[in-house]
Amino acid sequence: MVKFIFAETKALLSYHVTKRGNIRLTKENFELKQKLLDSSEAVFENERLRKLLDFKKKTEFVLIPARVIAKDAANWTKSLVVNQGRTDGVEIGQLVIAPAGVVGRIFEVSKRSSRVMLIIDPNLNVASIIKQSRQTGIVSGSLLGKCVMRYLSTDSVIEIGDTVLTLGLDRKYPKGIVIGEIVSWYKDSDGVSFSAVLRPEVDLSRLEEVLIVSVAAEK
Amino acid sequence: MPILYLLLYFVLSISLPAELFLFNIRPDLLLILIIFTALFNLKRCIYIVFFAGLFKDIASGSFFGLNIFCFALWVLIVSQVSRNFYKDNKYIFSAVVAVATIANYLIYIILNSVFGKTGLGEARFLFMTILVEVMYNVLFSYFLFDVFKRVVKRYRIPQQTR
Known part of the structure; x- marks a missing residue:
């Protein structure tokens, strides 16, 4: 009984000390959680940057790494803004890629930033080739998160799951970079060609860092 | 306080992730807001329209000034037309938003073909895009109507005299 009263009295007397300790520990806990979050974010970033670096080492092009700083607010165009501009050697028309494949093309350049038209924008046209059947066509966006490969001849052999690559007919689009995978195909209303719907290889919704292919300084 | 709400709304409308x-x-959301301001002919609605258009123009990759132009046009038309119908109806508000959404796309299609970007993609995808956006805008306008009305009532935002 005495022991109980002694313990309770001690607890009552040390109430303020315990309360202060509790506040301090809660704050410390919050700070530690924040640090943990920051470090796990740094791990993810490190992983992404390592992938970019590996790709940069493997590829034969001179690449400018850039960070995505903004995305388009309208539905009728699909673009994003990167933090590299004219002063970093970026020019209009340069191809933008990620380790997985094509992201888009630079269409506006300012001093310190550039705007990239994404591969899912219908204004972007890329000469392309189906890896397996070697059929050529033009890939453009559909605004709905997919791309369409148009002007495929009616005798084309199109299989779902085929990979579509850039054709590289001009120096602005290097050959053999993955654009996407065919998910469906249909005969055009004019009846003289086929179109194939592609799923872009790059997950454009999660893009944080990209590489701009520098045309002027090809190795 | 309404200005703070407005700024928050602007930021939310341009930063809403499309992936959701x-x-x-x-x-x-900006189009829904400006249709509301035009329908009820709110005082200083032209400033709201200008800044909404500017915000959207800055944050989008299409022609600069297009959104300011479109928004100003809808305000002009809607504020004129709104004299002829009962505007306290959610369905009418949603219908006006739907018409403005379609008209917005038509203006973009015309400008895109005149000022020479390469193309608009396949008509069926464009149709699908318009259809989905109209559906979303109608749905959101239906729910936002009461919110806007409450804000106007609470802060006693005056209407313009004709």
Whole structure:
């Protein structure tokens, strides 16, 4: 009984000390959680940057790494803004890629930033080739998160799951970079060609860092 | 306080991730807002329209000034037309938003073909995009109507005299 009263009295007397300790520990806990979050974010970033670096080492092009700083607010165009501009050697028309494949093309350049038209924008046209059947066509966006490969001849052999690559007919689009995978195909209303719907290889919704292919300084 | 709400609304409308929505098409919250301001002919609505258009122009990759132009046009038309119908009806508000959404796309299609970007893609995808955006805008306008009305009532935002 005495022991109980002694313990309770001690607890009552040390109430303020315990309360202060509790506040301090809660704050410390919050700070530690924040640090943990920051470090796990740094791990993810490190992983992404390592992938970019590996790709940069493997590829034969001179690449400018850039960070995505903004995305388009309208539905009728699909673009994003990167933090590299004219002063970093970026020019209009340069191809933008990620380790997985094509992201888009630079269409506006300012001093310190550039705007990239994404591969899912219908204004972007890329000469392309189906890896397996070697059929050529033009890939453009559909605004709905997919791309369409148009002007495929009616005798084309199109299989779902085929990979579509850039054709590289001009120096602005290097050959053999993955654009996407065919998910469906249909005969055009004019009846003289086929179109194939592609799923872009790059997950454009999660893009944080990209590489701009520098045309002027090809190795 | 209404200015703070307005700024928050502007930021939310341009930073809303498209990935949250079906087909990566997001509702045009700014268009819904400016149709409301035009329908009820709110005082200083032209400033709201200008800054809403400017915000959207800055944050989008299409022709600069297009959104300012379109928004100003809808305000002009809607504020004139709104004299002839009962505007306290959610369905009418949603219908006006739907018409403005379609008309917005038509203006973009015309400008895109005149000022020479390469193309608009396949008509069926464009149709699908418009359809999805109209559906989202109608849905959001239906729910936002009461919110806007409450804000106007609470802060006693006056209407313009004709």
